[in-house]
Amino acid sequence: MSQPNPDLFDQENCALLAAQAVYNIEAGAADTYRTALGELISCYDQLLRQTRRLVRRSDRQEFEMNQLNHRLADLANELEYRATHDSLSGALNRAAVIERAQHFLARSDMAMIVLDIDHFKQVNDSFGHPVGDTIICGVVDCLQRTLQTPGEIGRVGGEEFTVILPQQNYLQAQQIAEHMRAAIAERDFALPDASRITASFGVSWMPAGADFGTAYSEADEAMYEAKRSGRNRVIRADQLLRA
Secondary structure, eight states: OOOOOOOTTHHHHHHHHHHHHHHTOTTOOHHHHHHHHHHHHHHHHHHHHHHHHHHHHHHHHHHHHHHHHHHHHHHHHHHHHHHHBOTTTOSBOHHHHHHHHHHHHTTSOEEEEEEEETTHHHHHHHHOHHHHHHHHHHHHHHHHHHOOSSOEEEEOSSSEEEEEEETOOHHHHHHHHHHHHHHHHHOOOOOTTOOOOOEEEEEEEEOTTOOHHHHHHHHHHHHHHHHHTTSSOEEEGGGSOOO
16 A cells, blocks of 8 residues: 655644744743754745745746747647648648638629749740749749738649739729739849740639639639730730620
C-alpha cells in the first residue's frame, strides 16, 4: 500500500504549532520562547524560498505555454494561408477565389476580371520554366500594385488569373482592367530577347444572387474574344455579339 504524499509545508506547520504551544504558556522560560521563535524564523525563511522557487517555475511554465500558444496560432495561420493561396505567386488559389466570389455575390453585385498571359507557352518553351515562374510572379505584382479598390486577386490556372471586384460596375471594372493591362505591357520582365509580356482581359458583371460559374464563364468568354481580336486588350462580356 502506497504511503500518502507528505504535505509540502509539513515542517512549517509543525513549527507553527510548536510556536503556538509556547505562546500559550503564560510563564515560559526565555530559552523556550527563543528556540520556538528561531525554529519559526527558519521555517518561514525556507517557506519564502520554496514560494519564490514555485513562483519562478510557474512564471517559466506560463511563459513556455504562451510561447507554445503563439507558435500554434502561427502554424494555424500558416496552414490556412497555404490552403487558400498559390504557393508560387502568393495570389489566392482557385478554390479560394470561388469561395470569396460566392461570398460577395451572396451579398452584393460583383464584377470579375479574367486575364491570361499572351504567348506564355512560347516563353516557357524558349526560356525555361524558371523564367516563366518569374513572369507569373511579376504579373501578380502588377495586378496588386494596380488594384486600388477592394478586391481579390487569384491564380486559377497556369497563366490565368482572376480579379473579383465587389460592388464595382462594368465601367469601373473595365477601367481597372485597362490599368492592369497597361502595367503588364509596360513592365520590363528582363527577358533574354528583351521582348515584352502582354495579357488579354475579359470582364463580366453579375447582380447579387448570381453564381460564380456564370460570372467566370462570361469573363472567360470575353477574354478569349480579346485573344482572337489581337491580344493585349480588354473586352467586356456585354460587348459580345450573342446569337
